[in-house]
Amino acid sequence: MSDTPHLSRRQLLRSAALVPVAGALAACATPAPQTPASTAPGAAKALEVWIFDGGFGHKYATDIHQPLFKTKYPDVAIKHNFTKEITKVLQPRFAGGNPPDVIDNSGANAMDFGALAQDGQLQDLTPLLDMESWDDPAVKVRDTLDPAVIEIGTYDGKFSVVGYVNYIYGIWYSMKAFKDNGWQPPKTWDDFIKLCETIKKSGKMAPFTYAGKHPGYALDPILVTAAKIGGKEILLNLDNLEDGAWKAEALKESATRWAEIGAKYLMEGTAGLDHVQTQTAQNKYQVAMLPSGSWLENEQRTTTPPGFDYAMFPVPDVTGSDKLPHGALHTQPGENFIVPAKAANAKGGMEYLRAMLSKKAAGEFSQLVSTVPTVKGAGEGMQLSTGVKSASDAYAAAGENTVYFRWNAWYLQLKDESAAATGELMSGRLTPDKFLERMQKKADEIKGDSSIKKFKR
Known part of the structure; x- marks a missing residue:
């Protein structure tokens, strides 16, 4: 042996x-x-x-x-x-x-x-x-x-x-809910915050949620937002375990912005819910938006009410100098x-x-x-169903401006750490700086462990 x-x-x-x-x-x-x-x-x-x-x-x-x-x-x-x-x-x-x-x-x-x-x-x-x-x-x-x-x-x-x-990832919503309330999918971060404020003040539903028991759902938009700000190399460096990759300024900017969403606009009780519970809450019009992938529509097939009409939008533009244009997405x-x-x-x-x-x-x-x-x-x-059409259209519009990452498949210890750390970030128990420090420490441990095979792209 x-x-x-x-x-x-x-x-x-x-x-x-x-x-x-x-x-x-x-x-x-x-x-x-x-x-x-x-x-x-x-x-x-x-x-x-x-x-x-x-x-x-x-x-x-x-x-x-x-x-x-x-x-x-x-x-x-x-x-x-x-x-x-x-x-x-x-x-x-x-x-x-x-x-x-x-x-x-x-x-x-x-x-x-x-x-x-x-x-x-x-x-x-x-x-x-x-x-x-x-x-x-x-x-x-x-x-x-x-x-x-x-x-x-x-x-x-x-x-x-x-x-x-x-898999096509983005922020998912009900076309019916948005149409009935006169809400528009946001294209910029300012529009996103304004939409969250509008929904919150309406009292009709919470603005945002994610699968609290599976925080990887929330990590995805954090990473994609960072790539939009700083370019595809942000994610490439994470995959390749480059020194200080998790300390990139674009990641700090993204983590800070999404931590604000966690602090101000989450559906009550999010941290204790799994993906099915949060998705079902959306089907009941208790929450407006959540991050997920193109499997969502089928996963919720038995609980989605008639006319709900799933659709998605890519993460919004963040700054006027984003490296990736509007519509860039993770697929x-x-x-x-x-x-x-x-x-x-x-x-x-x-x-x-x-x-x-x-x-x-x-x-x-x-x-x-x-x-x-x-x-x-x-x-x-x-x-095509509304969700598949929406995701397909977003993918086509993105063209070459798509991103992906592989570290979570290559190094499951790092994936597990990221889930725990993201949950802490979104619940306010970790600051963005401490979140990134924790991720960098685990990445460094894996990089320094000669018994773990390293992969590169």
Whole structure:
């Protein structure tokens, strides 16, 4: 067995309480030989699939992807499973050397991609990119995908994570609520503050909320606002663990402004609520705005009243000298699928992904769960919901002015620290300076820990 103490630190710090055998992954994980590429699953082995049961549910797998797969491989039995607790349920399987064949490794409790990559637990999916696409043998899979899927899904030169959904982040609201009250989506920070004041004084609802139990929702607009002020390099430096990256003046400016939102305009009780509770409060017209991503509309499908009409706007302009123009936003592939290197049917797993990445499957997925997939042209000719249309329009308008960050997937200790620190900032228990000091200290700890593999972009 190889000795990889970094993983026992990383994984046990994160989930020892949930998964007592997590250390076995650190102690016993050795890189597995890569399975040769094939356009067929080989022997008619059963295919075990695990889906994160989050904002998109899991029915899309049983109702769209698996029936399509079975049209070519009717004799392959598919074992379908779903959970909200990916790490808790599946990390012991990796430790035991018997992971499933396909995993939607997503959600707040996703497994650590950086640790999995470091220990050779991810199948190299580069051969998948060079396969014939499911729809058209004249077109390779790689040519059907948004290029960001390949860029962001590559670890140490190997493409190993397939982001299936183009997550588009922003501030979400009800078109009905805004129209009925004569409110306009703000384009500048001054307009944003004026809108918050107007809503607060109206007494009809609170101006703003976020998932208090999951403060990463509030961190996203803080980081995007900082990038608007100081440029894309602000986020690049965070990813690359550059010295003093968290002390950038643009981050201080952004944290200060969002801390003001937390101090003056939050819905009462926000800190104790999770994402579903805050989103449901918005559906009940108890709060006007919240930060989220393009999965929101589908996640709230059962509680959204008729005519609510979701829409989103990008974070507002901050200063007259912002480095990024109005409309800049955070977007990157998410809902991340992997095939474990030690999967019993890795060939079948890649073939399952090939079916998923067909225009037919992605288009039907888009329509079913109201979101924007990463397969090119998947939504063409389909009637879009207001939320998907709003997000798609914002994405198109942003053009090259989009940003993303990867440190939260590479270093989960830093992600966990950021959630705790952001909650303290938004509740007024940390000043912006202390918030940034805390983040910089944790980033420095990770940078100085030679047992943790470092990634760069």
